[in-house]
Amino acid sequence: MKYQAPKGVKEYLPPASAQFERVRDALLAPARLANYQLMELAIFEETEVFTRGVGESTDVVSKEMYTFTDRADRSLTLRPEGTAGVMRAVIESGMDRGQLPVKVFYNGPFFRAERPQAGRYRQFYQVGIEAIGSDNPLVDVEVISIATEGFANLGLRGFKLVVNSLGDFKSRNAYRLELSKFLSTLDLDEATRERARINPLRILDDKRPEMISALAKAPNVLDSLNPQSREDFSKVQQGLDALGIAYEIDPRLVRGLDYYTKTTFEFIHPQLGAQSGIGGGGRYDGLMESLGGQPLSGIGFGIGIDRVMLACQAEGIDISEEIPLACFIIPLAREWEFEAFRIGAELRSAGLRIDFAFGDRSLKGAMKAADKSGATFAFVLGERESQSGTVELKELGTGQVQSVRLADLATLLGNAVKRSKGN
């Protein structure tokens, strides 16, 4: 084996690719129903979009970006996350000067140069949505509910939703100061002290047991929320309650991107191993402005398709394809191939999924192929059928055969597909 996909690149081949599509579409459907619209975006950006957007101090920017120089010596970067690119496109197209809020969704591959492990890849896939230009906490609720709807579409149950509020800019900065003071009383190792200096909030995320106990007495963000932030967070909670969405409040939930303010949230699936976050997001107040746009607030989420697929697997959810192959057509010999193909094309344009026995194989081999294809029906096309305009249609599940006129084939197959869907 000479060539292989680059390290950590996750690819989906049949039959898993059909599951990938289903998961992606199930996650996207609620966004469409909530009137979010598709953005098909650049997969690489000027590096500065991310350094300014995501923040220099984050791990994502400081050590995980795929950055390269093009022939004109421009520094470009494969997108490591979705929000910054959305903001750039919104500003570039002037959407931030039009009707607000701007509600958009996206999906596709993202890239981070990390060491791969279970559920973490260098090329991975996300769906995401952003609602830009409204401070209303109900928008936060809408965004979160779209995510939970997506999971519900798949029948996922084993995840939990964790929410927190970091407070608005003022509130967050005040807390940051307070937290720094507290952290300076702790005896921290070199790396942690450096992180604390760059962004003290991120220390709260530390999962090491000794750190968790050291942080037991750390000041709580929620206690330092100013009145406005407090009220907004309370509305978010009321909205979630009204929709019957279960959640936990975790004042330690900070998330690794610098732009978050106010609401942050994360979906955790405990059966997943070390990388248990299947999705997450939050509100960002200063992001648009720092990329040169209007001073608008926004909120959004990113959901990892790869991890949602793992979660479905862990819960034993069947995400296999449900549209069956209606019929497998077997030309008896080369001379019948064109006619078989013509019939197949007609059936396909009637909306039926049709496949053929290609290649010169024995009839037995062709029947075997029909069987393995999972088709509901199969028939042979040869001299007799061509003459009579009638085929012996075989139902592969039962072995039953019936004579069907070619003219009636489309209707009959169509009805059979409908019936099997109804079951």
Place this chain on the structure above:
RNA sequence: GUGGGCGUAGCUCAGCUGGUAGAGCAUCCGGUUGUGGUCCGGAAUGUCGCGGGUUCGAGCCCCGUCGCUCACCCCA
């Protein structure tokens, strides 16, 4: 970047204390006339990840290297 586990047929793996490689599944063909699934018979496939060392002899031991995988950090 750091640490653990693993690299044998397309896939999943077996190979006892070192004696020149096997199973199941998958693939293909056949079991007489134009109909699959079960069953039976047959065929094909490996520089045992790569390089070096020890040995009369290495898939098995040693060293290096590459790859995969899991975990730390962090995130989807």
